[in-house]
Amino acid sequence: MITIIDYGCGNVKAFVNVFNRFNIPVVVANSKEQVRKASSIILPGVGAFDFVMKTFNESGLRDIVENKVLVEKTPVLGICAGMQILADSSEEGKEKGLSWIKGNVRLFDTSKIPYVTKVPHMGWNQISPNDSQLFIKIEDNSRFYFVHSYYFEVAEESNSIAKSIYGLEFTSAVRNNNIFGVQFHPEKSHNNGIQLLLNFSKI
Amino acid sequence: MRGFQICTNCIMDTTDSKIIFDEKGVCDHCNTYYKDILPKWHFGELGEKTLWQIIDKIKKEGKRKDFDCIMGMSGGIDSSYLLYMMVEKFGLRPLVFHVDAGWNTQIAVNNIERLIDGLGLDLYTEVINWEEIKDLQLSFLKSGVPHIDVPQDNAFFATMYKFASKHNIKYILTGGNYSTECVRNPLEWMYYQSDSIQLLDIHKKFGTIPLKSYPVTNILWHKVYLPIIKGIKLVRPLDYIPYNKENAMQLLVEKFGYQKYPQKHFESRFTRFYESYWLTERFGYDTRKVQYSSLILTGQMSREDALNKLNEPAYDPEIIHQDLEFIANKLGITKEELNGYLKMPKKTFRDFKSQESLYMLGAKVMRILGFEKGGKR
Amino acid sequence: MLYPRIIPCLLVHNKGLVKTVKFSAPKYVGDPINAVRIFNEKEVDELIVIDIDATIENREPDYKMIENLAAESRMPLCYGGGIKTADQAQRIFSLGVEKIALSSSVIENPLIVSEIAAHVGTQSVIVILDVKKKFFSKKYEIWTHNATNNTGKDPVEFAKLCESLGAGEIIINSIDQDGVMKGYDLNLIDQIRESISLPMTVLGGAGSLDDVGELIRKHGIIGIAAGSLFVFKGKYKAVLINYPNPIEKELLIRANFN
Numbered sequence: 001m002i003t004i005i006d007y008g009c010g011n012v013k014a015f016v017n018v019f020n021r022f023n024i025p026v027v028v029a030n031s032k033e034q035v036r037k038a039s040s041i042i043l044p045g046v047g048a049f050d051f052v053m054k055t056f057n058e059s060g061l062r063d064i065v066e067n068k069v070l071v072e073k074t075p076v077l078g079i080c081a082g083m084q085i086l087a088d089s090s091e092e093g094k095e096k097g098l099s100w101i102k103g104n105v106r107l108f109d110t111s112k113i114p115y116v117t118k119v120p121h122m123g124w125n126q127i128s129p130n131d132s133q134l135f136i137k138i139e140d141n142s143r144f145y146f147v148h149s150y151y152f153e154v155a156e157e158s159n160s161i162a163k164s165i166y167g168l169e170f171t172s173a174v175r176n177n178n179i180f181g182v183q184f185h186p187e188k189s190h191n192n193g194i195q196l197l198l199n200f201s202k203i
Numbered sequence: 204m205r206g207f208q209i210c211t212n213c214i215m216d217t218t219d220s221k222i223i224f225d226e227k228g229v230c231d232h233c234n235t236y237y238k239d240i241l242p243k244w245h246f247g248e249l250g251e252k253t254l255w256q257i258i259d260k261i262k263k264e265g266k267r268k269d270f271d272c273i274m275g276m277s278g279g280i281d282s283s284y285l286l287y288m289m290v291e292k293f294g295l296r297p298l299v300f301h302v303d304a305g306w307n308t309q310i311a312v313n314n315i316e317r318l319i320d321g322l323g324l325d326l327y328t329e330v331i332n333w334e335e336i337k338d339l340q341l342s343f344l345k346s347g348v349p350h351i352d353v354p355q356d357n358a359f360f361a362t363m364y365k366f367a368s369k370h371n372i373k374y375i376l377t378g379g380n381y382s383t384e385c386v387r388n389p390l391e392w393m394y395y396q397s398d399s400i401q402l403l404d405i406h407k408k409f410g411t412i413p414l415k416s417y418p419v420t421n422i423l424w425h426k427v428y429l430p431i432i433k434g435i436k437l438v439r440p441l442d443y444i445p446y447n448k449e450n451a452m453q454l455l456v457e458k459f460g461y462q463k464y465p466q467k468h469f470e471s472r473f474t475r476f477y478e479s480y481w482l483t484e485r486f487g488y489d490t491r492k493v494q495y496s497s498l499i500l501t502g503q504m505s506r507e508d509a510l511n512k513l514n515e516p517a518y519d520p521e522i523i524h525q526d527l528e529f530i531a532n533k534l535g536i537t538k539e540e541l542n543g544y545l546k547m548p549k550k551t552f553r554d555f556k557s558q559e560s561l562y563m564l565g566a567k568v569m570r571i572l573g574f575e576k577g578g579k580r
Numbered sequence: 581m582l583y584p585r586i587i588p589c590l591l592v593h594n595k596g597l598v599k600t601v602k603f604s605a606p607k608y609v610g611d612p613i614n615a616v617r618i619f620n621e622k623e624v625d626e627l628i629v630i631d632i633d634a635t636i637e638n639r640e641p642d643y644k645m646i647e648n649l650a651a652e653s654r655m656p657l658c659y660g661g662g663i664k665t666a667d668q669a670q671r672i673f674s675l676g677v678e679k680i681a682l683s684s685s686v687i688e689n690p691l692i693v694s695e696i697a698a699h700v701g702t703q704s705v706i707v708i709l710d711v712k713k714k715f716f717s718k719k720y721e722i723w724t725h726n727a728t729n730n731t732g733k734d735p736v737e738f739a740k741l742c743e744s745l746g747a748g749e750i751i752i753n754s755i756d757q758d759g760v761m762k763g764y765d766l767n768l769i770d771q772i773r774e775s776i777s778l779p780m781t782v783l784g785g786a787g788s789l790d791d792v793g794e795l796i797r798k799h800g801i802i803g804i805a806a807g808s809l810f811v812f813k814g815k816y817k818a819v820l821i822n823y824p825n826p827i828e829k830e831l832l833i834r835a836n837f838n
Contacts, residue, residue: 013676017651021525047701081701115582115801117779120703120748123801124625125582143583145656147703166582188678190623190654303819305611309621312821316813319820326818333611334595416608532648533613 002201003038006030007059009052010044010082014187018194024201035064040075040203045082049105049150050093052081057095069100073178075203077134083174083181084152092150101176102155112167119149121166127184129162129173134180136199142192144184146172151183178203213496214509218487219389232386236500244381246445254443258293261374261438270298272374272438273367275359276318276326277301278311278470281378283318283461284451285441289376290322293440298370300327302362304336304355304471306533310462311470314455321459329362335417339402340473341534342409344541347550349392349486352477354417356396361420367435380441382503383448386496392488394552395562397422404556422558426565447503476530479518485545489517583833584796585803588619588810588823589628589783592661595645598632599808601759603710603727606632609811609819612645616652619810622823626656628681628751628783628805630708632726634662635684641668643675650676660708669696673704681706681751684724686742687731693745707742708751711735711768720768727755735768736775749779751805757785761808764791766798773799781805789824789832796836 002019006012006028019026029035043065045052056062068074078086087097090105097105110118124143129135151170154160162173164183174181180200186193209216210230216222223231245253265271274289274297276282289295301315319326339354367375394401399419406414429435455461464470482488491513498504518526531541552559590612591598597615598606609615612629619627629649634641641662650657653676660681663669669680685692686707697705710727711720722733739750752772754765764785773780781803786792788809795804813820824832 011673011676011678013650013674014678017676018654023525046704047699051699051701116773116799117777117801120779121582122703122749122779123582123585146582147656185656188654188656190620194654301818301820303610305614307614307618307821309618312618313622313825316820316822319813325814325816326820327816328818328820330608330610330819332596332608333614533611 001037002026002040002042003029003035004042004044005035005061005065007061008055010046010079011185011187012044015042015044015197018187018197019201022194022198024198029061030059032061032064035061035068038068038074040200041065041068041077042200043076043078043082043085045078045080045085047081048092049081049084049090049097050095053085053093053095053097056085066098069179075178075200076180077200078179078181079187080148080183080185083183084148084150086174086179086181087152088155090150100179101152101159101174101181103153103159103174104155105150106153107150108167108170110167114167120147121149121151122147124189125164125166125184127162127164127172132161132173132175132180133203134161134173134175134182134196134199137195138192138199144172144182144186144189144192144196146184148183152181210496212506213386213499214492214506214513215386215496216492218489218492220391221389232496233500236385240381240385244442246382246443250443254440255293257438257440257443258295261295264373265296268371269296270370270372271296272376273298273300273363273370273372274376275300275302275363276315277359278307278314279378280448280452280455281380281383281441283314283455283459284446285376285378286318286324287322287455287458288444289440290324295376297324297376298327298366298372299324300329300362300366302355302359303328303330304358304473305331305333306355306471306473308470308472310464314459314461317459317461318455327366329358329366329418331358331418332416334412335414337534338410338412339406339414339417341411341536342406344534344544345409346405346555347544347547348394348405348552348554349482349488349549350394350396350552351481352474353394353396353398353402355471355473357399357402357420358418360397360425361418364420364425364429364435365418368429368433373433373435375435375437377437377439378441379439380446381497382441382446382501383494383497385500386493388490388493389488391551392482392486392490392493394557395422395559397425398552398558398562401552401555401557408555422561422565472526472529475518476526480523480526481545483517486549489513491517582801584799584801584837585625585781586792586824586829587626587628587781587803587805588624589630589805589807590615590811591807592629592631592642592645593633595642597811599759599811600632603755603758613648613652615811615821616649618821619823620652620654622821623826624655624823626658626803627653628658628660628781630659630681631661636725641672643671646672646677647675658706660706664692666692666695666699669705670699673700679704679706679748681708683708683710684729687722687724687733687738690741690745693742693747697746697748701748702746703748705747706749706751707739707747708753709735709738710753710755712755718767720771723755736771739772739776739778743776743778747778749781749803750776751781751783751803754782754784759808760785761787761812763787764795766794769795769799773802779803783807793832793836796833797838800837 086100126141160171161175164172172183186196211228212233343351495509597609656678658679664685783805786806786809
């Protein structure tokens with residue numbers, strides 16, 4: 001059963017709406033018991049790094065989620081800030097990240113951004129995905145909705161499974177075995193997003 | 204209680220409780236077609252010539268006016284093809300109107316836009332107050348009668364006549380056609396949409412908010428006053444020219460980028476629910492029998508194909524619960540409530556006030572005078 | 581490459597969708613949920629929905645309606661109307677809405693911006709300013725309560741204040757151009773654009789896709805919102821929901837975006 005972790009950050013309902021429309025059973029977990037039964041996990045996240053990390057730490061769910069992910073190898077998909085907390089740390093804050101995927105989260109180099117609004121990077125932008133299962137039927141240059149000011153700089157290039165361009169080229173999706181993360185919001189990216197979530201549901 | 208019998212010529216059967224079979228097992232729908240409709244139906248050279256005569260009259264009548272005729276656009280194939288033909292081939296200048304009863308699908312709206320843009324026409328719309336029509340539709344659901352699409356259809360007709368009257372347009376063109384509709388839905392399946400007495404009676408008994416802006420038509424107004432006093436005429440051009448629905452659809456796709464509807468009646472999800480689920484599941488009335496029978500009679504479908512298709516479910520069982528959820532949600536009720544209406548005791552149009560006797564009288568008069576061919580009974 | 585956003589804006593009044601002209605004479609345009617559903621299927625970039633009664637009637641937002649709208653939206657949805665507290669904002673976010681828009685409540689209590697942003701992050705807190713030209717002047721003033729209350733405040737200064745308070749985006753809504761369909765107030769837009777670096781969306785006046793194209797040419801990455809343009813069709817202003825399809829949108833942007 002796809003399980004969306006409701007730890008206090010992120011648009012849980014939007015994911016539920018997508019899976020409901022496609023008759024894919026989904027559960028919203030805010031208890032350890034619910035997480036225990038998960039066959040795959042979605043980790044939403046909206047907000048500043050420290051706030052999201054602290055909220056996750058204090059939710060009481062971190063241990064069980066970590067066990068599921070690192071020990072049981074349950075597939076997990078981090079969304080936006082939920083992807084950023086997979087890193088070691090972020091320039092945005094002081095909290096330590098989960099370190100499930102090596103790397104650091106950096107602020108966009110605003111000197112390279114030719115627009116009046118430097119950050120956040122907000123709107124529909126393209127991705128160049130690799131051949132991961134996450135991107136089945138998603139073509140190169142497909143658009144997704146982004147809204148973020150920091151990006152994930154992976155330590156190992158093999159962990160970067162999609163790239164986008166905003167001023168510079170940056171990683172827009174990551175993967176380390178069963179651990180996936182996307183910087184954009186698939187739950188708000190129309191058909192491309194739906195396709196990605198359906199793909200994840202089959203992993 | 205009669206046993207089940209199916210026509211040997213088309214596929215209408217005793218689920219139409221008023222059906223009559225002759226000694227060859229052929230039903231009265233077929234016989235009416237052969238006797239009353241076919242002899243007077245010309246869609247070859249004669250038909251086109253007759254149509255041109257009518258068109259010329261329309262143009263003459265509308266010479267100094269902004270529009271010479273009025274046409275409704277639902278986004279459906281018949282009305283879209285009609286619009287195209289009348290403008291491109293026959294050079295008419297129609298006032299095109301669309302009635303938004305709150306159930307428009309994206310495809311319908313898009314197709315209307317494509318036609319309007321492609322033909323360079325202007326559009327009028329009438330937006331029915333959603334809260335009012337929702338209340339009316341719920342009233343009909345609560346009443347237990349089959350014909351729950353009356354609120355939409357009534358609104359369509361009322362608006363059409365209102366525009367004609369307001370803009371002083373004498374000719375109303377509709378996409379109704381014998382080619383796909385020579386067999387009509389039995390009255391007990393689909394009662395007259397323009398019977399406002401029935402509509403108002405049902406609303407009085409089950410409605411919860413007053414009807415302030417909902418347009419109510421009136422059979423005397425649109426069958427007597429408008430045609431006789433104001434001289435407004437209804438024309439069905441598709442009866443005069445060869446009309447094949449498949450070909451019409453292809454043309455619309457190629458010429459206008461028209462989007463195909465994934466299923467029948469997808470212009471309005473309510474109509475799809477109504478015809479493919481509500482009527483079949485609750486009453487056992489399968490309108491496909493009517494549609495296919497028309498196609499059989501006009502040589503567009505074989506009886507065997509029709510029978511085979513009837514074996515398939517009327518609605519898609521994979522997505523029906525999604526549709527039901529959609530309908531319930533939109534009407535502001537729960538799925539359980541909707542199911543409740545599905546299962547409650549069945550009523551007919553006779554359980555409420557109606558103008559049925561007036562319709563029967565009128566139809567008789569029209570037939571005697573030769574104005575209407577074929578029956579809705 | 582990042583693209584500018586083209587955003588339909590819907591007004592809700594007495595549970596129905598309406599369109600106004602200069603913030604008055606609301607004309608009934610249909611059922612909000614069906615409209616959102618159709619826009620969703622047309623794959624619009626984002627959607628703004630404003631309840632124009634909530635503040636005037638001093639009541640809570642219609643949470644049931646908001647929940648239904650969010651359920652239909654596979655794109656970011658911004659809701660505004662009657663939000664005065666962080667709790668209300670939080671409740672609306674939990675219904676599946678991405679952004680909330682504050683109008684009169686920001687004027688009354690500017691700190692509400694940071695209060696709400698502290699919990700959900702700044703990107704989700706939008707400030708919408710309804711702006712009218714001063715009589716016999718080139719300057720503008722912010723009005724609230726459906727253009728019935730003149731705050732006397734300068735939108736340029738106030739926009740800067742909102743930026744410092746941590747707003748995620750500013751929507752500039754021209755009361756004078758609302759529903760008139762003769763083009764955006766480019767002067768107003770220039771003034772605001774020069775004064776802040778926050779994401780900005782403009783609303784009021786779009787009469788055709790040419791107006792949208794012009795804004796893209798002048799300002800590049802900007803939110804381009806419109807009401808009448810996407811709800812009316814043709815010279816009789818027939819209600820027909822429309823929006824450029826993905827190909828038309830791509831062509832429109834490519835033709836105008838550098």
